[in-house]
Amino acid sequence: VSELERIARLRRIFGGARPPLTLGIGDDAAALTVSGTLVASVDAMVEGVHFERAWLSFGDLGWRATQAALSDLAAMGASATAVLSALVLPANVSDADLAALAQGQAEACASVGAQMAGGNLARGGELSITTTVLGMAASPMRRAGAKPGDGLWLAGDVGRAAAGLAALRAGRDDGAIAAWRRPRARIEEGLRAASVAHAAIDLSDGLARDASHLAEASGVKVMLDRAALPDGEDALYGGEDYALLVAAPAPIEGFRRIGRCQAGQGVWLDDEPIEPRGWDHFG
């Protein structure tokens, strides 16, 4: 089918524009009515780097790429308004595959009340999904701002996605596989945290690494409680959980306490400093 017909099919999957979106898929750009602080982020998933097709369906891939991008909005305490999707499609991705991928994206958008507003289709040798997310935040949370005395609070799991990925690589059936295939951006938890938390980050590169980013940006020492975390290395170093970590002076519904912030620097597990190693595309 032609590129125009492909776009018409995608428009049917994603549905028509509704407020605040005034122009959606099919024009040169999307348009939306906005007032306040717009938050914008972009994230890419590349075949062979971030996933293998054997590990998930095209529907899972669309869901996962979209939720991973939306997680950056959660980290800012933003709502999710609109999503743009740029796909690079090798010749061996069929029209049915594309429709399944779009369906997964549509479900992910619907799960947080966002709309797919537009995108781009390009041919290429390597399958990739680059997702731009737009949302609104009354007062964006940042990595900087945590204070000594703040509690460290977690919404979501740590290490589950890594366990699921290990199972997929090993060809084992495991309940954790769904955690890797079907992550969930913590938009609601982020919105709840935004009025209370001093700092926040989403966990894409593992707790140790991402906590070190928060510690460094805030100029504090992050103290993790071993007893509050699951056993095993994955809890500290496993990436792609898209859990939400915030520093806040008081409890927040949906978050559990896993540590605290002190004067100093670095990330500590009980009384020992830990290396902030994690997943680095360029490592």
Add this chain to the structure above:
Amino acid sequence: VSELERIARLRRIFGGARPPLTLGIGDDAAALTVSGTLVASVDAMVEGVHFERAWLSFGDLGWRATQAALSDLAAMGASATAVLSALVLPANVSDADLAALAQGQAEACASVGAQMAGGNLARGGELSITTTVLGMAASPMRRAGAKPGDGLWLAGDVGRAAAGLAALRAGRDDGAIAAWRRPRARIEEGLRAASVAHAAIDLSDGLARDASHLAEASGVKVMLDRAALPDGEDALYGGEDYALLVAAPAPIEGFRRIGRCQAGQGVWLDDEPIEPRGWDHFG
């Protein structure tokens, strides 16, 4: 160097955030203060599909990818506010190459008064640059809206980029090469047109093809004047000029008349209908 150091270097090239951008490169997302109609678009350039490295420098590539994406804002009659860049970088792209690419992007942003607000770096086997552009439009132009009796007005060249690309492929030196390597989004012309024009589109796939999109969306027949166009096939079918085509009832500064709209359908060159063939990634 590490991913964090790479991002720090990019932040130095792009500079710090200034209003309306309140958070730029380095947090989980960018934040900007907005009020009105936000226009958003995304565009990708993939090595081997849209360019070969032999044809342009990394600086040209950054400029070209950014201007091509910005051109969609021009087509909407929007200003250019912020840009996000998602790069997939093969191992054979050096840190110096990345810096040169970013410098080209920074120059392109500066040329229209936009800021690089954030992005994503990923490893991959195939070099690609996916650019998200955000701007504001008082009243966005669309492909739909042209009326019988409107003049058809052009800002920029048609066929020059295709001639430049042909010269590059053939290894010839040619003045048109700069038109392909260094296109310019017609942001100012789009802003001038927005209050007058009934419809607009930017020319990425060639005049014949893009005029047919405008004709179809508007439900009009587009009549091109052969005498107003350069000689040769490239003027009709050459893509990637990023010129701006608008349907308007009156002249607009910076635009020249190349035809008119009538009741009917399709694209005509003087008294003959022409095929809307053009460049199709999926052709």
